[in-house]
Every structure is written in C-alpha cells, then in structure tokens.
Amino acid sequence: MLDNLQLLFVWAPIINVQIILEGIFVGAIFALVSYGLALVWGVMNVKNLAQGDFVIMGAYLTFTLSKYGLHPIFSLPIVLVIMFGYGWLIYLLIIRRVIDNDMFVSLLATFGLSLVMQQFMNVLYGPEVQIIDSKLPVYSMFDDFVTVPMAKIISLILAGTFALIIVIFMKKSRMGQAIRATAQDARAARVLGINTDRVYAFTYALNAAICGVAGVLVSIIWIFQPFYGIQYSLRAFAIVTAAGLGNLPAVIGAGFGLGLIEKYTSMILGTEYEIAAAVIMLLIVLIWRQIHLRRSRQVVR
Amino acid sequence: MLKNFKITTAMIFALVVAGFSSSASAGVEGDTITLGSAISLSGKYSTNGLHTQRGYDFAVDRINSRGGVTVGGKSYKLAIKYYDDESTPARAAQLVERLIQQDGVEFMLGPYGSGLTKAVAPVSEKFGVPMVEAEGASRSLFTQGYKYLFAVLSTSEQYLAPAIELAAAKAKAAGRDPSSVRVAMAFENDPFSLDVRAGVVDAANKYGMKIVIDDKLPADLSDMSTTLTKTKALKPDVLIISGHSKGAATAGRQIEEMRIQADIVAITHCEAAKVHTKFPNASDGMLCPTQWVESSPLKDGMFGNAAEWNADFKVAHPSYTTVPYQTAQASAAVLVYKEAFEAANSFDQVKVRDAIAATDMETFYGNIKFSEAGNNIAKPMFMRQISGGSYNAIITADDMVFPRKASY
Structure with missing residues (x-):
C-alpha cells in the first residue's frame, strides 16, 4: 500500500492523469445507469433490481447487431428503441401489477425479472465473456504513459449528450413535465388530468432505454457476460442512495465521484477492493447523514 | 373428466415406477460397463462441460469399436450415464449420489472444473467409488487425503x-x-x-x-x-x-x-x-x-499420437477448428479406466482403484502416473x-x- 502511494505521488505522479481519466470514463457510465434508476425510483417508487441486467441486455443487443456488421456507435439508436419498447412491455406485464403494493413486492418482482433476464441471456448467448471491437484508435500522451482510447472518449461524449437531452426533455416537454408532476404528487397529477399510468410506462421505458445506451457503451469499453448485471445494479443503488432521490445533478456528481474513488481505491489497495469502495462510500454517506439528522432533530426539540 | 384424470395419473405413476426400476441397473451388466458422470450441460460451465462430454464419448466410441475392454477373457463395451449438473456444486453432489445409489454406477468420471470436482469428490469417496477426473486442477483436491480420486491433468500451481x-x-x-x-x-x-x-x-x-x-x-x-x-x-x-x-x-x-x-x-x-x-x-x-499440445510426440495404442487423436476427433466433430485440451484430457481419463480394468482383470472397486493408482503409461495426452495423493505427476504443463x-x-x-x- 505504501509502495502504491509512493508510486502515485513521488515516483510517477504522471499516472494520476491516467487514473483520473479512467475514473471519469467509468463515472460517466455509472452516472447514466444511476440517473435511470433515480428516475424510476423517484417517480414510481419502484426499486428496479433489474437495472444492471438492462445494461447487459443493451450490450448483448449491440453484440447481435455487430454480427450483422453494424458498428456499435450506429447500433446505439436501434438499441435505444428496442430497449424502450422492452421497458414498456415489462411495465405492462409486471411493474403495473406491483406498483401500488408495498416496497417488497416491487423488490421481489424486479429481482425475479433480473434472474429471468440473466438466465435468458445465458441460454441465448452462452456464458462466455464477450467483447466488441469498436476498431477505434487509441491516443497516447507522455511517451505512452497515458493512453486514452477513442472509444472511451466517445462514450463519455455520448453519455454526456444523452444525459443533457434527458434533462432538457424533462424540463421542456409535456411528457417531462407530466413525469415531474407525477413524481411530486401522483394523486394531484391525476386530478389535473395526467394519465399517470402512461407516465409510469414512459418513465420505466425511458429508464430501460437509458440502460440500453449504457450497455452499448459498456460493450465497447469493457467486457460483458450474462451475469455481470449485478455490479451495475449495485453501483447504481449506492450512487442513488448516497445522492438522494430527486436530486439529479447530485446523482451525476456522485456517479463521477464514485468512479474516481473506485479507481484510487483500486490503485492504492488493489483492484479487488474496487466494488468495496462503492459500498463503503454508501455506508459513510448514510452514517454521516444519520448524524446530521440527529443533530437537526435536537435543534427542533 | 375425473376418470380421465385418474387414468392419466395412474399412467404417470406406472411410468415413474417403470423408469425407476429400469434405471436401477448395475454398474457392470451383461457386456456393458457403465461409467457415470455429472457434467455441466447448462449454466455457466456448459461450453466446457460439452467439450468434456465429447472427449469422454469420443474415447468410449473408439474403445468400443476396437474390441472394448477385456476382463476375464470376455470383452465388455463401455457406456457413460450422464446427468446435467447445471454448473452448480450442490446439484452435482446430489447427482453423483443418485448415480451411485439409484443407478448403481460403480465407476465415476469427473465433472467439469475444480469447484464441481471438489463438491463431488467426498461423495464418491464415501461410497468407495473410484473417480478418474480430467478437469479439476486445483491443488486443494489433492490435499484432502482422498483415496479414490485420480486426476490425469497437471495441477493448477x-x-x-x-x-x-x-x-x-x-x-x-x-x-x-x-x-x-x-x-x-x-x-x-x-x-x-x-x-x-x-x-x-x-x-x-x-x-x-x-x-x-x-x-x-x-x-x-x-x-x-x-x-x-x-x-x-x-x-x-x-x-x-x-x-x-x-x-x-x-x-x-x-x-x-x-x-x-x-x-x-x-x-x-x-x-x-x-x-x-x-x-x-x-x-x-x-x-x-x-495441459496438452497437439505436437506432443507421445502416443498410445488406442489413439496414436497427439496429432492423430486431434485429426480423428476433428473428423468426428467437424465443427472444431482447434480442439481444446479439455477434450483431450477427457479422452485420456476414459483410457485410464480401460487400462485399469484390464490390469485389475476384475470389476471389484478396490482392485480397480489399486490398478488405477498403479497406472504408469504413455498416452497421446502425455505420461500418466499418479502420486499418492492422486494427481498426475508424470506430465508437465506446456x-x-x-x-x-x-x-x-x-x-x-x-x-x-x-x-x-x-x-x-
């Protein structure tokens, strides 16, 4: 551990650049997935445990399309549309039936969905690890000391653009306004003539589409396998819980924050502690919040 | 309607009973020696499970077509009874117990992978059933003092x-x-x-x-x-x-x-x-x-050298462009059984076990000689x-x- 710290700050400080870049690239994907989760959680109060499996499904769709010679970047709109439809379908089949029940029913239902999706992808594609070669160049700086693959830059740009589109959509469009109204008070929204069932369906479908986009990006920068969804679910939950619902800028910030924390933890303690960093971050935030809450309660008393 | 239902249940019941009684065959019956294996045909190890199964089957076909196994002057055919362990250790252990207790299998071939082998080894050990495995390389399999477990492959360290x-x-x-x-x-x-x-x-x-x-x-x-x-x-x-x-x-x-x-x-x-x-x-x-290279010059009387085994396997399975070593070592495991049956000249489990332990042979896969612990010490890693x-x-x-x- 000391060696690693020395390496970072004394011997080769230049590698900080690489680690920060990696953290940002990773964080962008986390932020995207968490954003979708925050949306569904905030608007519908459904904790979607199948979040990560939507991501992996997006990656496999890209994989299928790439077999037909379609470049992953161009398959993005197709995956987006398919996943949107899939999300809508899942809403009609499952989510609509559990949305009015208590939290545990929706947890169980989405957990079941996650298992079914994993096994289905396993049957369809087999358990092998897959990658997609985006055939994009790699840029290097400082005499190969820092390398930046074009694929990661593109994925960062795409994630950013997509997030921006959603933010604008939520602010400006009728549907976006309806979603926000429903999130604030579903009953009042219904009274004012908003078809909340449709809003829920749209929100869930939008989340699936966001995950699909994340899946396309995952497929060109990492590797995937039918059972890899859980790590995206776990991180999304940690990020959304830490950032708080309904606070979308905070979710995005926490996404990038987690990316950086993970990379530094992994640098200093070892790669196996990467996912532990996510959970520890969540723990610290929750404890800190609890302390904070206690204090303010005392003031009230 | 109700009558129909009753008849159907009765039929199902009869079928189940018939199924049980027919499946409870002995390990060696008539002129067939039945080996048993729980193998991963679904789940996360299914690809490698299939490679293993094909290696086993290829060896069985070859041995049967070349006169089978001769014990006590009589020629026996080999057969393998498989169950799909779904890549889960608990299921594999259950199935091995079923193979031994219900199906009467007296000689086992291993499942795919160290994890599953670790799960099934105690079961075959408990019943005193020899198991020659080809896919579990973990060192820890050979530090438990198992007497009936033998591995043809080099251990993972x-x-x-x-x-x-x-x-x-x-x-x-x-x-x-x-x-x-x-x-x-x-x-x-x-x-x-x-x-x-x-x-x-x-x-x-x-x-x-x-x-x-x-x-x-x-x-x-x-x-x-x-x-x-x-x-x-x-x-x-x-x-x-x-x-x-x-x-x-x-x-x-x-x-x-x-x-x-x-x-x-x-x-x-x-x-x-x-x-x-x-x-x-x-x-x-x-x-x-x-574990194995196709260019290895070592050979045996059944498959020839590595290149010949490789070529023959590809003829039997044209879908393979390169044959994984998992398949080669599976074939070698079956070959160990043939030699051991013939050396023991008996189907007594203890005698066959001792014959396996005394194996010292050259095969297309490499030399096979087991240590006291059951791992193959005659073959290097390539x-x-x-x-x-x-x-x-x-x-x-x-x-x-x-x-x-x-x-x-």
Whole structure:
C-alpha cells in the first residue's frame, strides 16, 4: 500500500492523469445507469433490481447487431428503441401489477425479472465473456504513459449528450413535465388530468432505454457476460442512495465521484477492493447523514 | 373428466415406477460397463462441460469399436450415464449420489472444473467409488487425503510457473542474474487462480526474483486498468495474469488499450477467451499455458499420437477448428479406466482403484502416473506463445520469441 502511494505521488505522479481519466470514463457510465434508476425510483417508487441486467441486455443487443456488421456507435439508436419498447412491455406485464403494493413486492418482482433476464441471456448467448471491437484508435500522451482510447472518449461524449437531452426533455416537454408532476404528487397529477399510468410506462421505458445506451457503451469499453448485471445494479443503488432521490445533478456528481474513488481505491489497495469502495462510500454517506439528522432533530426539540 | 384424470395419473405413476426400476441397473451388466458422470450441460460451465462430454464419448466410441475392454477373457463395451449438473456444486453432489445409489454406477468420471470436482469428490469417496477426473486442477483436491480420486491433468500451481522458468533461462542467457528479474502479477481471488499464484511465487522465490506488483482481481472483473497503470509505471520484466476467461479478455483488451510492453506476458485461458483473434496486436508474443499440445510426440495404442487423436476427433466433430485440451484430457481419463480394468482383470472397486493408482503409461495426452495423493505427476504443463494469431509450442527457452515486442 505504501509502495502504491509512493508510486502515485513521488515516483510517477504522471499516472494520476491516467487514473483520473479512467475514473471519469467509468463515472460517466455509472452516472447514466444511476440517473435511470433515480428516475424510476423517484417517480414510481419502484426499486428496479433489474437495472444492471438492462445494461447487459443493451450490450448483448449491440453484440447481435455487430454480427450483422453494424458498428456499435450506429447500433446505439436501434438499441435505444428496442430497449424502450422492452421497458414498456415489462411495465405492462409486471411493474403495473406491483406498483401500488408495498416496497417488497416491487423488490421481489424486479429481482425475479433480473434472474429471468440473466438466465435468458445465458441460454441465448452462452456464458462466455464477450467483447466488441469498436476498431477505434487509441491516443497516447507522455511517451505512452497515458493512453486514452477513442472509444472511451466517445462514450463519455455520448453519455454526456444523452444525459443533457434527458434533462432538457424533462424540463421542456409535456411528457417531462407530466413525469415531474407525477413524481411530486401522483394523486394531484391525476386530478389535473395526467394519465399517470402512461407516465409510469414512459418513465420505466425511458429508464430501460437509458440502460440500453449504457450497455452499448459498456460493450465497447469493457467486457460483458450474462451475469455481470449485478455490479451495475449495485453501483447504481449506492450512487442513488448516497445522492438522494430527486436530486439529479447530485446523482451525476456522485456517479463521477464514485468512479474516481473506485479507481484510487483500486490503485492504492488493489483492484479487488474496487466494488468495496462503492459500498463503503454508501455506508459513510448514510452514517454521516444519520448524524446530521440527529443533530437537526435536537435543534427542533 | 375425473376418470380421465385418474387414468392419466395412474399412467404417470406406472411410468415413474417403470423408469425407476429400469434405471436401477448395475454398474457392470451383461457386456456393458457403465461409467457415470455429472457434467455441466447448462449454466455457466456448459461450453466446457460439452467439450468434456465429447472427449469422454469420443474415447468410449473408439474403445468400443476396437474390441472394448477385456476382463476375464470376455470383452465388455463401455457406456457413460450422464446427468446435467447445471454448473452448480450442490446439484452435482446430489447427482453423483443418485448415480451411485439409484443407478448403481460403480465407476465415476469427473465433472467439469475444480469447484464441481471438489463438491463431488467426498461423495464418491464415501461410497468407495473410484473417480478418474480430467478437469479439476486445483491443488486443494489433492490435499484432502482422498483415496479414490485420480486426476490425469497437471495441477493448477504448475500453470504459470514455467513462465518464471523461461524468464530465468532468458536472463541467464543474457548474462544477467535471474534474481534481477522483476515480476508483476495479478490473480483473481478464487481457489484456482490462487493456486496458480502459489506456483508462480514459489518459482520466483527459488530464483530470488522481486515481485513488484501482486494484485488480486475481483470475481466480476471487467476493468483492471489500475493494475496495468502500475505495470506501466514500474516496468516489470514479467507480467503474469490469471482470472479465467474474463481475466484473459479484460487483460487482452486493456493491455492493447494501454500499450503495455513487458518482455514476457503470460496469461491463463487465452484460448477460451480467444485473445489471439480478438486482440491480434496485444496478444502477439503472449505466453499461454496448456495441459496438452497437439505436437506432443507421445502416443498410445488406442489413439496414436497427439496429432492423430486431434485429426480423428476433428473428423468426428467437424465443427472444431482447434480442439481444446479439455477434450483431450477427457479422452485420456476414459483410457485410464480401460487400462485399469484390464490390469485389475476384475470389476471389484478396490482392485480397480489399486490398478488405477498403479497406472504408469504413455498416452497421446502425455505420461500418466499418479502420486499418492492422486494427481498426475508424470506430465508437465506446456507453454505456448501466440505468434501472428496461432499458438506455437514452447518446448525450450530457445523456441520463444523474446523479448515480446507488441506493435500497437
């Protein structure tokens, strides 16, 4: 551990650049997935445990399309549309039936969905690890000391653009306004003539589409396998819980924050502690919040 | 309606009873010796499970077509009863118990992988049923004092140790002291990879090499960029990575992305992860361990030499362009049984067990001779180097392209 710290700050400080870049690239994907989760959680109060499996499904769709010679970047709109439809379908089949029940029913239902999706992808594609070669160049700086693959830059740009589109959509469009109204008070929204069932369906479908986009990006920068969804679910939950619902800028910030924390933890303690960093971050935030809450309660008393 | 229902239930019941009574056949009945195996035909090991099953079946067909197994002057045919263990250890253990108790199987072949072998070994041990396995390489299988477990393959701590030997040989040839070699390594935190690590650490300590990076990788690995960043900063001579197919795929992708240059790069499971086709630049010069090479000159009377086995298998299964070693060693396991039955000249489980323990033979797969603990000590692990997308066997250090110079 000391060696690693020395390496970072004394011997080769230049590698900080690489680690920060990696953290940002990773964080962008986390932020995207968490954003979708925050949306569904905030608007519908459904904790979607199948979040990560939507991501992996997006990656496999890209994989299928790439077999037909379609470049992953161009398959993005197709995956987006398919996943949107899939999300809508899942809403009609499952989510609509559990949305009015208590939290545990929706947890169980989405957990079941996650298992079914994993096994289905396993049957369809087999358990092998897959990658997609985006055939994009790699840029290097400082005499190969820092390398930046074009694929990661593109994925960062795409994630950013997509997030921006959603933010604008939520602010400006009728549907976006309806979603926000429903999130604030579903009953009042219904009274004012908003078809909340449709809003829920749209929100869930939008989340699936966001995950699909994340899946396309995952497929060109990492590797995937039918059972890899859980790590995206776990991180999304940690990020959304830490950032708080309904606070979308905070979710995005926490996404990038987690990316950086993970990379530094992994640098200093070892790669196996990467996912532990996510959970520890969540723990610290929750404890800190609890302390904070206690204090303010005392003031009230 | 109700009557119909009753008739249907009665029929189902009758079928179930019939099924039970017919399946409760003895291990050796008439002129057939039935071996049993729980094998992964679905779930995460299904690909390798299938490779294993094909290796078993190929050997059974060949042995049967060449006169079968001769015991007591009578010729017997081999057959294998399979159950799908769904890649789960608990299921595999249940099925082995079922094979032994309900189906009356007296001789077992192993499942796929160390984890499943570890789950089923206590069961066959409990019933005193010999098990020859071909796919469980973990060192820990052979430290439990099992009497009935035998493995034809080399154990996992031998997987990457040859890379250290090669590095030492190259250092000596260049007039350097092997202790000046610096090693970076990253292993998944699972029993198999930690065994591999133990072998590498032993070899490195033997030469007094310095281990500059010793990272553990998580089970759901898809990003090891920080380990490779360290590698870039510390510039070790040898980089060693083991983490099953996902480790090989992640390493391939990110070594290429980060333009890692090290004189020797050795990784397990390159073939399974297809790094040679997916990362042609990064994989050039990588060393990959294998249990078996097609160019091995050793041979036996049943399959001929390695190249002949390979060619015949491809004729039987044209879908294979390269045959994985998992298949070859599965065939070798069946061959061990044939020899043992004939040497014991009996189907008594204890006698057959002793005959297996006394096995000392040359096969297309390599020499087979079991230690007291049951692992094969007569066969070394082989290294192959990827060069232009194909795998070249490294028999001595001179066969190796050194230093590895990947062009990114």
